[in-house]
Amino acid sequence: MIPAYNEAESIPLVIKDIPSIVTEVIVCSNNSNDDTVINARDAGATVVEEATPGYGNACLKGMEYVAALTSPTDIIVFLDGDYSDYPEQLTQLVVPIVEDNLDFVLGARVKKWREKGSMTIPQIFGNGLATTLMRFFFKSTFTDLGPFRAIKYDQLLELEMQDRTYGWTVEMQLKVLKKGMRYGEVPMKYRNRIGVSKVSGTMKGAIFAGVKILIWIFKYGFKK
Template sequence: MDERLLQNRMKSIVIIPAFNEEAAIEGVVKKSLQYADDVLVVDDGSSDDTSRIAQDAGALLLKHPTNYGKGVSLRDAFREVKGYDVVVTIDGDGQHNPDEIPLLVKPIVEDKADFVNGSRYMNGFDENTPAYRRVGQTVLDIATNVCAGTHVTDSQSGFRAFSGKTISCYKFRDPGFGIESEMIADAAENNLRILEVPITVRYDVENSSTKGPVTHGVGVLLKIIKDKIIRMI
């Protein structure tokens, strides 16, 4: 489906959570604007030029005074996107390709899904996927699917599309990266139609995360378990 047709049929916005992403944010914003009516960058306490570059590239801006976490960034952004038919989230580090936005939006436009997850692993792991990421991703996918009752292949994807009618379903309890699994659980709990589409990914980009992959993975796993316990109470 032509991206211009998608624009004409539905009002869309791309949300980009960003923390010290001055190296990549301009390209992500400009490319995203080719496929959406608006782009909203949430600068989560960056100490570099992320905010200025994002605005100069054409983005709307929310700026946090300090680094609160990805979950808080998405929560604040979702509070600002009422009136949009489609909401897309994409990471600001250049790892995802904004040219694939129409692939995620299409199932929502065609009323085949409420939540579209961009999966890096629908066809298995790419040979360029680091070994530590394969192991960690597999563990987090299993934990997410068991706790949420889903069958997603990429529970930690930050590249997603949502029907604007469903944004109130997401509670944003977790302030950090556990939000990716939590949103899947929220969607499942509300009986939303979850669909995955394959996406590409780059692993050669700079990453602003200050946590090592093992620490990060263990932290997310504990948050998935905690979220499940809270839902059971």
């Protein structure tokens, strides 16, 4: 599942690199006004469209589509449409779920495999602060809030995801912790995205994302 807003140039590259073990690629176009939808369909993806802005809104629209499928769904993988992740590493991401019966696996953007400049200073600081607070409140071992992640479909439904904007990723991880699900991380490569980030690429986006992340952490940190 790939939430995307104006990723016309990168989306075909992302879809092309997704391993053949994936049964369906779903691109959730979040009010894109370029050729994202056309290019995604031409590359072989299913496209669902969500007009209301927000990363979480796009993901929730994709989940609506999956819920209506008649064939069973075992694992959902989320990744971004900007080609900053390496889709070919998806196989490594799902191995702990398939072989070790984990519920959730995060693709951690480790420093030694990150391309220079691929994460901004606010992103690095925000990830560090958020994961430190998660260790404090929940004894978490998460080191990142990366978008590349895999989760068993039944467990995803159990999380009852709500956030409609930038808090989607941290909400998922916090609920995994609160519900005592089995989780882990797999080190991932990370490169400079194609185009300008809608979050870290603007001061407003970076601040709003940071505030949403902290709200979710403190909400669950003090929740009984």
